[in-house]
Every structure is written in structure tokens, then in C-alpha cells.
Amino acid sequence: MPENDPAPGLRVGFILARRFTLSAFANFIDVLRLAADEGDRSRPIRCSWSVLSASRDPVRSSCGIAVTPDERLGDPSRFDYVVVVGGLIDQAETLDPEQTEFLQRAAGAGVALVGVCTGVFLLHRAGLMNGYRCCVSWFHHDDFLEQFDGLVPVSDRIFVVDRDRLTCSGGASSAHLAAWLVDRHIGRAAAQKSLHIMIIDAAMAADDPQPGLPLELNSRDPLVRRALLLLQQNLDDPPSVAQVAERLQVSRRKLERHFTDRLGMSPSDAFLRVRLSQVRMLLGRSDRTISQIAAETGFCDASHLIRIFREKMGVTPEAWRQGAAPLEKV
Structure with missing residues (x-):
């Protein structure tokens, strides 16, 4: 110095x-x-x-x-x-x-x-x-x-x-x-x-959410954890429940039973929660279009994402982005 x-x-x-x-x-x-x-x-x-x-x-x-x-x-x-x-x-x-x-x-x-x-x-x-x-x-x-x-x-x-x-x-x-x-x-x-x-747009506050699995989906069950991680790693082309079961070398029925016992929901419902959580994160942190977000989270197109998002969240993705705070129905 x-x-x-x-x-x-x-x-x-x-x-x-x-x-x-x-x-x-x-x-x-x-x-x-x-x-x-x-x-x-x-x-x-x-x-x-x-x-x-x-x-x-x-x-x-x-x-x-x-x-x-x-x-x-x-x-x-x-x-x-x-x-x-x-x-x-x-x-x-x-x-x-x-x-x-x-x-x-x-x-x-x-x-x-x-x-x-x-x-x-x-x-x-x-x-x-x-x-x-x-x-x-x-x-x-x-x-x-x-x-x-x-x-x-x-x-x-x-x-x-x-x-x-x-x-x-x-x-x-x-x-x-x-x-x-x-x-x-x-x-x-x-x-x-x-x-x-460092090409980081703005500082994030301590209470900004981590991108990742919704907290309520945490489980100590190894099979559930492996299934959720597999989905997390393939959000742009999400595997079906049958494909996940095959990758993990278990029957679909066994996989469904573990999710129901540990999380109180089916694998398909849990997988949708993960994808919608990622959608909300992208809506809040980026200026990506709805079509781009749909592609990144495994929805067919913008119309498909809008329909599912409105059904589960009560508002459109764009309304969520603009600050709407509906009751979550997922």
C-alpha cells in the first residue's frame, strides 16, 4: 500500500x-x-x-x-x-x-x-x-x-x-x-x-429468494430428493414422471408413493411447483419475455404458461411481474 x-x-x-x-x-x-x-x-x-x-x-x-x-x-x-x-x-x-x-x-x-x-x-x-x-x-x-x-x-x-x-x-x-x-x-x-x-445488474438484498426448489418441497427421503434434483437440472425439457422413475430405476408406483407419503402430493404436482417457482423467480429478476420464460421452464409456449400460471396463481404472469399479490393456490 x-x-x-x-x-x-x-x-x-x-x-x-x-x-x-x-x-x-x-x-x-x-x-x-x-x-x-x-x-x-x-x-x-x-x-x-x-x-x-x-x-x-x-x-x-x-x-x-x-x-x-x-x-x-x-x-x-x-x-x-x-x-x-x-x-x-x-x-x-x-x-x-x-x-x-x-x-x-x-x-x-x-x-x-x-x-x-x-x-x-x-x-x-x-x-x-x-x-x-x-x-x-x-x-x-x-x-x-x-x-x-x-x-x-x-x-x-x-x-x-x-x-x-x-x-x-x-x-x-x-x-x-x-x-x-x-x-x-x-x-x-x-x-x-x-x-x-462483474456484469451483475444490481445488488440483491438479504431477503431476496434463492433460485431453487420451493422450501416446502424439502425432504429427507433420498428418492424424493433425487427426483426433484433431476427435474431441477432439466427444467427446460422436464422429464415425465414415468421418465424420472425409469432414470431412478424404480417403478412409477413406488415414486408416487414416496411423494405422497413425504410431501403429501403427487410427483406431477411437485414438479409443477418447481417449474412455477422458477417462473416467478424469472419474472421478478429479469426482463425476459413470457415466451422466453416458457421455453426455459418447459412449457410449450407462452399461451400454455399463461393458462397454467393463471389457473394456479390467480393472475397472469405479466400481472404477477407488475406487482400483483394473489393468494397462491398451487
């Missing part, structure tokens, strides 16, 4: 879990980088950031790219925030003892802790989330419930700020949480600049 420049207004340390999610880390840190300096010069003037570890050995991400830490753990009070970036569920079971002790010292010193992606799992295991609300991706909602009895995470919002604990669902939401921090400590103009350079 040049001698005449003031101390950074936002100082962030990162701890990367083994097999961490590279996109979540990159989105977060690039918002800081772009907010830190004029233009795209990337000098750590208004923000500073460091990747921390006990050994400084490279940490390999889930995609295989390795990141070499900048500093040893040291004194946590030199940071305003310490961000834990999680990774694959089966790989990110625990932090190293030195990392856990560092985070506990950070909490004791009043440093805010941030859990990104499955980083909140690691913070919970370190005993640092007791009494706090937290956010996880809808994709990991059931994994969280299985691992932490009595704790129900927020899985329908992109991030949660609860006093000195901040958590987000990962992916693009990491950029929005980082922008929230930049807005708070540096200013809104710096936050908007970062997002615009």
Missing part, C-alpha cells in the same frame, strides 16, 4: 476449507478487489484481503485449482471479518485445530465471522453459531438438518446477517454479500461499481 494512502476501511481474512468452492471464493474476493481502488487497478487501498492458514501449504479447491495462502493465521484482530469458504459436504467435515482455535480467538476479539457456501457447517462444528440464524443453499438444506439436530437454517434467502455472524448460500450470493459489506464500510458507489464490472 502506498505510504500516503489511508488504512483500508474493510480488512478481510479468508480461511479456505479443503476442496472449497472456487466460484464462491472468487466472487467474494473480486467484489473486494474492484471496490478497493480506482478503475480496475486492484490495489488494496480501500479494502484489503489475505488468505490465511497455519502452514501456508496450497489449498486445493473442489475443481482442482489450488490457492497458496498469503499469511499465517496470527492475530485475528487485524481483520474486520474472517470468511470461511466451505466446500464439498463429504470433504469439509472439520477445520484443522489451529484454524478452529483462530476462529474462536477471532470471535472472542469481536471480529465478525462469515460462512460462505458450506462454511457455515464448519462454523457450527467449531461451536461458533450457537444462538445465531444462518443461511445455507436449498441444495444443502437437508444435509444441514441431518448433521445439526434442532437447528433449522434459512434456505429461501441468499444471505443472512445476524449481528456478527454473516452466512450465505454460495455461488453468486457471495458477490452480493461482499457488496453488502462494501456498501456498509466503503460506500454504495464502490459496491455498485464492483457489481457492474
Whole structure:
């Protein structure tokens, strides 16, 4: 940092879990980088950031790219925030003892802790989330419930700020949480600049919904979860119930029984809920035409989508987009 420049207004340390999610880390840190300096010069003037570890050995991400830490753990009070970036569920079971002790010292010193992606799992295991609300991706909602009895995470919002604990669902939401921090400590103009350079139209608020499965469709039943995930991955050309059963190598009757027992609805009704949830998300977040949204969510054409949407939601898609708030009848 040049001698005449003031101390950074936002100082962030990162701890990367083994097999961490590279996109979540990159989105977060690039918002800081772009907010830190004029233009795209990337000098750590208004923000500073460091990747921390006990050994400084490279940490390999889930995609295989390795990141070499900048500093040893040291004194946590030199940071305003310490961000834990999680990774694959089966790989990110625990932090190293030195990392856990560092985070506990950070909490004791009043440093805010941030859990990104499955980083909140690691913070919970370190005993640092007791009494706090937290956010996880809808994709990991059931994994969280299985691992932490009595704790129900927020899985329908992109991030949660609860006093000195901040958590987000990962992916693009990491950029929005980082922008929230930049807005708070540096200013809104710096936050908007970062997002615009990253081709993100506008900052999303904490209570904006995650794109994904409707929360009421979460189930611990492996067969139901696999069926819903299969649909989620093929929204533009949704498979029929019979095709899903065939892909999962079960009978249609068995699949229907599991949905009825676990969700109280048929697979076809659940699949339609998922598609209409995606329609509502696209209506609220984009300027796509109704025809484009219909194609992306597996409806034959705009007329088909309008008819089904009006039947289930009580209004047309365009009326929903303009701010109508009907009772949901799905």
C-alpha cells in the first residue's frame, strides 16, 4: 500500500476449507478487489484481503485449482471479518485445530465471522453459531438438518446477517454479500461499481429468494430428493414422471408413493411447483419475455404458461411481474 494512502476501511481474512468452492471464493474476493481502488487497478487501498492458514501449504479447491495462502493465521484482530469458504459436504467435515482455535480467538476479539457456501457447517462444528440464524443453499438444506439436530437454517434467502455472524448460500450470493459489506464500510458507489464490472445488474438484498426448489418441497427421503434434483437440472425439457422413475430405476408406483407419503402430493404436482417457482423467480429478476420464460421452464409456449400460471396463481404472469399479490393456490 502506498505510504500516503489511508488504512483500508474493510480488512478481510479468508480461511479456505479443503476442496472449497472456487466460484464462491472468487466472487467474494473480486467484489473486494474492484471496490478497493480506482478503475480496475486492484490495489488494496480501500479494502484489503489475505488468505490465511497455519502452514501456508496450497489449498486445493473442489475443481482442482489450488490457492497458496498469503499469511499465517496470527492475530485475528487485524481483520474486520474472517470468511470461511466451505466446500464439498463429504470433504469439509472439520477445520484443522489451529484454524478452529483462530476462529474462536477471532470471535472472542469481536471480529465478525462469515460462512460462505458450506462454511457455515464448519462454523457450527467449531461451536461458533450457537444462538445465531444462518443461511445455507436449498441444495444443502437437508444435509444441514441431518448433521445439526434442532437447528433449522434459512434456505429461501441468499444471505443472512445476524449481528456478527454473516452466512450465505454460495455461488453468486457471495458477490452480493461482499457488496453488502462494501456498501456498509466503503460506500454504495464502490459496491455498485464492483457489481457492474462483474456484469451483475444490481445488488440483491438479504431477503431476496434463492433460485431453487420451493422450501416446502424439502425432504429427507433420498428418492424424493433425487427426483426433484433431476427435474431441477432439466427444467427446460422436464422429464415425465414415468421418465424420472425409469432414470431412478424404480417403478412409477413406488415414486408416487414416496411423494405422497413425504410431501403429501403427487410427483406431477411437485414438479409443477418447481417449474412455477422458477417462473416467478424469472419474472421478478429479469426482463425476459413470457415466451422466453416458457421455453426455459418447459412449457410449450407462452399461451400454455399463461393458462397454467393463471389457473394456479390467480393472475397472469405479466400481472404477477407488475406487482400483483394473489393468494397462491398451487
